[in-house]
Amino acid sequence: MAGLIVVVFAVALLGGTRGQLRKPLLEPKSEDECKHGPYPLIFDNDANCDDMLALLYLAGNPDFDLKAITVEADGMGTPSSGPSNMAAVAALEGKGDVPVAFGHKESLSPINTMPLQWRIEVDAFIEKMYPGGPNGTILEMHPNHLSAMSAPELIVQVLRESRCPVVVLTTGPVMNLVVALDAHPSAAANIKAVFMMGSAYGVPGTNNVYDWQMEFNGVLGSCAEAAFQTYTGLPPPIVESYGKVQVRRGCRGLSMTESGDTECNVFMDVRAWKMTYNFLNKWGHKVYVLAANATINMPVNMATMEEGAASLNNKRLQVFVVELAKAFRGAGETKWWDAHCAVMMAGVLFGIDAAGSGACANWARSKRTSVNTVWRSHLHDGEKLPYGQIKDDPDADAPLVDYCLMGNPTSMQEEYWEKVNNIKSTGRKLTPNDNYVTGVQTTNFLSKDSLVMSS
DSSP states (O other), X not given: OHHHHHHHHHHHHEETTTTEEOOOOOOOOOHHHXXXXXXXXXXXXXXXXXXXXXXXXXXXXXXXXXXXXXXXXXXSSOTTTHHHHHHHHHHHTTOTTSOEEEOOSSOSSOOOOOOHHHHHHHHHHHHHHSTTSTTOSSSOOOGGGBOSSOHHHHHHHHHHHOSSOEEEEEOSOOHHHHHHHHHOGGGGGGEEEEEEEOOOTTSTTOOOOOGGGGEETTEEOSSXXXXXXXXXXOOOOEEETTEEEOOOSTBTTBOHXXXXXXXXXXXXXXXXXXXXXXXXXXXXXXXXXXXXXXXXXXBOXXXXXXXXXHTOSOHHHHHHHHHHHHHHHTTSSOBOHHHHHHHHHHHHHTXXXXXXXXXXXXXXXXXXXXXXXXXXXXXXXXXXXXXXOEEEOTTOSSOEEEEEEEEOHHHHHHHHHHHHTTOOOOSSOOOTTSSBOOSOOGGGTTSTTTBOOOO
C-alpha cells in the first residue's frame, strides 16, 4: 500500500506529455492581493516586428509579470528562428529569464501561410543585430533561454502554477492557447482575461488579407489547396477516377483582395479562433479584441520611431528600435497592431480606459459573435467570402467580447514610449569598436553622423 502511495504521488508531480516535473501548486493568493498587480502575463505571439514592439512595452511596464513568451508556428516566425529571435529581444530588454517556447507545429485549419518573403526578412533583420552586424552587437544569441516544453505545455504550466489569475495576450492565430485548453480544459479556470489582436469586426471594408501577400518571386502559392504543404508554383492537375480536376486559381478560386472580409490572424487559423471563443465562453472569461480598423490611423513611420527612440536612455535599444522600424516598413502595410493591443490591455486592466484616456477611442461592448468557417469559391458580384468573418450572432457559443474599433494615437504613443523608457541597459554595452560613434548627445544619437544604420 505504501508503495502504491509513493507511485501515485510521483505521477501527480509529472506535468505535460513529456514527463517534466511540475512544482507542487502553492496556495492561491487572495483576490485583494492579486487585484493590484503586477499581473502574471502570458504573451502568445507570432514573432513579427510588431510583436517585438509589443514586447518592448511589456518589458518596460512594471504592472505586468511576464511569465512566458510563446511563439505561434503558423504565424510570421519561422520554426528555426522565431523563438530564438524573441529570446534575443527579451534578453535585450532585461527579460532573459522568461521562458520562450515554440508552438504547435501547424494550423488547425491550414489554408494559408504568412508571406515567405516577410518571414525571411524578419530573420534577416535579427541576424543583422547579432555580433558582427553592421551596427555592432545589438542583440546576443540566447539559445539556452528556449524552453524544452512546447508552447501549449508552457501555457498550461503557467496557468496551473500561478498564485494569481493570469492575463493572456495573444497577437497571432491563437493556436497555442486553444491547443493548451483543449488538452487541459480545467487550466482555463485560472485565466483573468484574454486580449486578442485580430478580426475585421465592426467596420466594413477593413479586410487586410490581400493577394499580393500570397506571392513570392512572382509565384502565387501560399494559399494552396493543401496549405500544410509548401508550393513554389501551381502543381499539376489532380487526377481522379473520373478525369482531371484543375487546381483552383488564386486563393482557392478567389481574389482575397476583392472578396476577403477578414484579418490575417483569423485567416491563418479560423478554427482556432472559433474554438478559443467556445472554450472561453464555458468559463465566462472576459475577452477584449483589437479589431484591424482600430489601428488604421496608426502607421509606423520613421519620424515617430526616430523621435521615440531618441527619448530612450538605453543606447542599444535606440539602435534596435530604429532598425526594427526600417525592417518592418520594408514589408509593406505597417501598423502598430500588436503593440497597440498591449497598450490597450494595460488601459483596460488599470482603469485608464474607463476614464476615457486609453489607447482605444471607440468600443463595441459586450458583443456575442460567431466565427465563420464556411469557404465558398463561387460568389456573386459584390459578395464577400464568409470564411474568417466575425459577425454578431446572439446564438453563438462564444463569450461576450469588447471589440476596440478605433484607436487613440496620442494616448497610445505617450503610454508606449513612457513604459519602454523604463527598460534598463542589459548585457554588453556599445563600444567604439562597434559601428557607433561615442560622445554625442542623446538627441543626436540617431543622426547619420553618429550611427551607422543598415540599409
